[in-house]
Amino acid sequence: MSNQPLLELLQRESIQQRCESVYETFGMLTLTVSKENLLALCRLLKHDSALQFNFLSDICGVDHYPQTPRFETVYHLYSIPFKYRLRIKCRLELDESPPSVVPVWQTANWHEREAYDMYGIVFVGHPDLRRIYMWEGYDGYPMRKDYPLRGYADHYNPFGEARSQGAEGA
Amino acid sequence: MTDINLLGTNEAGQKLTKELLLNLGPQHPSTHGVLRVMLELDGEEIRGVDTVIGYLHRGTEKLAENFTYTQIIPLTDRLDYLCAPSNNLAYVLAVERLLEIKAPERAQYIRVMMAEMARISGHLLISGALPLDLGAMTTLLYVMREREMIMDLMEMITGARMHTSFCRVGGVREDLPDGFEPRCREFCHVMKQRVDDYERLITENRIFLKRTRDIGKISGEQAIDWGLSGPCLRASGVSWDMRRDNPYEIYDRLSFEVIVRENGDCYDRWKCRMDEMRESVKLIEQCLDQMPQGPVAVAMPDIAFPLNKITVKSSMEAMIHHFEVSAYGFPVPKGEAYVSIEAPKGELGFYIISDGSPKPLRMKVRAPSFVNLQALAVLARGCYLADVIAIIGSLDPVIAEVDK
Numbered sequence: 001m002s003n004q005p006l007l008e009l010l011q012r013e014s015i016q017q018r019c020e021s022v023y024e025t026f027g028m029l030t031l032t033v034s035k036e037n038l039l040a041l042c043r044l045l046k047h048d049s050a051l052q053f054n055f056l057s058d059i060c061g062v063d064h065y066p067q068t069p070r071f072e073t074v075y076h077l078y079s080i081p082f083k084y085r086l087r088i089k090c091r092l093e094l095d096e097s098p099p100s101v102v103p104v105w106q107t108a109n110w111h112e113r114e115a116y117d118m119y120g121i122v123f124v125g126h127p128d129l130r131r132i133y134m135w136e137g138y139d140g141y142p143m144r145k146d147y148p149l150r151g152y153a154d155h156y157n158p159f160g161e162a163r164s165q166g167a168e169g170a
Numbered sequence: 171m172t173d174i175n176l177l178g179t180n181e182a183g184q185k186l187t188k189e190l191l192l193n194l195g196p197q198h199p200s201t202h203g204v205l206r207v208m209l210e211l212d213g214e215e216i217r218g219v220d221t222v223i224g225y226l227h228r229g230t231e232k233l234a235e236n237f238t239y240t241q242i243i244p245l246t247d248r249l250d251y252l253c254a255p256s257n258n259l260a261y262v263l264a265v266e267r268l269l270e271i272k273a274p275e276r277a278q279y280i281r282v283m284m285a286e287m288a289r290i291s292g293h294l295l296i297s298g299a300l301p302l303d304l305g306a307m308t309t310l311l312y313v314m315r316e317r318e319m320i321m322d323l324m325e326m327i328t329g330a331r332m333h334t335s336f337c338r339v340g341g342v343r344e345d346l347p348d349g350f351e352p353r354c355r356e357f358c359h360v361m362k363q364r365v366d367d368y369e370r371l372i373t374e375n376r377i378f379l380k381r382t383r384d385i386g387k388i389s390g391e392q393a394i395d396w397g398l399s400g401p402c403l404r405a406s407g408v409s410w411d412m413r414r415d416n417p418y419e420i421y422d423r424l425s426f427e428v429i430v431r432e433n434g435d436c437y438d439r440w441k442c443r444m445d446e447m448r449e450s451v452k453l454i455e456q457c458l459d460q461m462p463q464g465p466v467a468v469a470m471p472d473i474a475f476p477l478n479k480i481t482v483k484s485s486m487e488a489m490i491h492h493f494e495v496s497a498y499g500f501p502v503p504k505g506e507a508y509v510s511i512e513a514p515k516g517e518l519g520f521y522i523i524s525d526g527s528p529k530p531l532r533m534k535v536r537a538p539s540f541v542n543l544q545a546l547a548v549l550a551r552g553c554y555l556a557d558v559i560a561i562i563g564s565l566d567p568v569i570a571e572v573d574k
Contacts, residue, residue: 107397
């Protein structure tokens with residue numbers, strides 16, 4: 001399906017002033033947005049009568065280590081009435097926190113918990129930000145690029161790597 | 171004898187009660203795996219649900235970042251292990267999007283046919299397991315019989331029963347074996363009658379109806395908000411099926427009906443799967459009818475392994491090349507792609523970011539069971555304790571996929 005109709009809708013003033021750029025890559029339109037505008041843009045995309053992005057497929061955390069800004073959250077949206085697909089990307093520094101989109105889509109709850117658990121991205125305004133896969137008290141964020149594949153050596157994991165002094169894992 | 175009146179009585183003489191926290195699982199046969207649910211109970215009524223997952227977390231996504239693109243295919247088998255061909259298909263489609271190639275037509279038909287067989291296999295298991303959870307054991311024994319036929323067909327094609335790993339980037343591993351078509355048609359013929367048998371056994375069973383009708387209801391709007399997809403969403407009256415709405419592979423050439431039901435309760439989610447099995451049988455038959463002859467993998471030696479290894483075994487250069495492709499993989503152009511398909515459980519998506527090397531920078535699995543299970547908290551609130559079992563069963567979570 002051609003992305004042209006969607007592209008025209010996204011080039012309207014109300015959306016353009018909230019996002020940084022719009023481009024198409026491998027058949028999917030992508031919006032980049034700053035974390036300040038993220039929540040407002042999501043609300044707009046969901047409630048705009050010509051777009052109606054009512055279905056949030058996925059939220060994905062990405063670690064671009066050693067690039068800066070280091071982290072990225074990627075949102076994949078779908079509009080069930082119009083069959084559009086759209087990706088939103090938001091770059092973040094190590095200590096930056098994006099807003100939670102749970103107020104817009106309830107389903108974001110577990111996706112954001114997963115991104116927090118795996119990358120340590122803190123979503124501001126999340127109703128229940130706990131680890132989801134790893135247990136409470138787990139040290140470090142396993143999907144970060146500087147976290148070793150075999151984990152760190154401890155009592156339960158003799159095959160892990162030794163923790164070096166000053167390693168930024170926790 | 172324990173004192174059942176521990177909290178005493180109030181001034182009016184009524185017994186005092188308090189809320190109870192009950193732990194269901196992680197070792198419990200009706201949670202379909204290692205799922206733990208903390209239930210806040212007021213008497214028998216559910217006041218709050220906390221779903222605890224992660225007992226089966228294997229770090230598929232972290233592993234994928236350290237594997238070549240071909241090595242990841244077996245990892246995807248182990249997500250929803252009941253429907254391995256669907257997982258393979260979603261993954262290779264994402265890689266093919268990045269490489270900007272398309273599998274030959276025959277390979278596409280084989281993939282779709284296997285994905286539909288996997289759908290029947292997955293739906294069969296849940297249509298036996300849900301009645302089992304509610305006390306009707308017979309159905310499970312019958313569905314296992316038909317599932318065995320699918321297993322045999324899978325074994326005939328791939329040599330494996332569950333972890334098939336048959337899709338390859340740019341095609342499938344090899345062509346269908348001789349004598350496959352008549353056996354597959356025989357299965358389709360048998361299956362059509364057997365679905366009617368299950369329906370006679372369960373669909374109008376009074377106990378089953380009482381346990382599932384109007385239990386765990388969710389409206390279409392709420393279901394979308396919670397991200398439900400697949401049969402769980404269609405049972406709530408939302409007509410969305412990616413095979414029809416965003417057709418991939420050769421689905422646009424096949425005719426089938428998208429099953430939509432209105433109520434959004436446990437019964438409708440179950441019935442939706444029953445009817446989908448009939449449609450899948452039709453799809454398999456259409457695939458067999460339309461399947462053209464031809465190659466089953468792209469003719470790109472940098473990506474696809476050669477089908478016959480005669481040259482590999484007789485020519486030095488071909489052997490070195492074969493070794494390199496299998497050991498080091500192939501580079502995939504820089505970029506990112508998200509491809510999702512209509513898997514038996516719902517929208518199964520793969521998001522791959524490539525940095526131009528033979529290993530992905532990031533692979534994210536949008537697992538339908540993970541998202542569907544999240545809705546347990548809203549579905550179970552206000553229900554009775556026994557209903558939770560029916561609701562978990564009707565959501566059809568595969569914990570291996572939930573935990574990734």
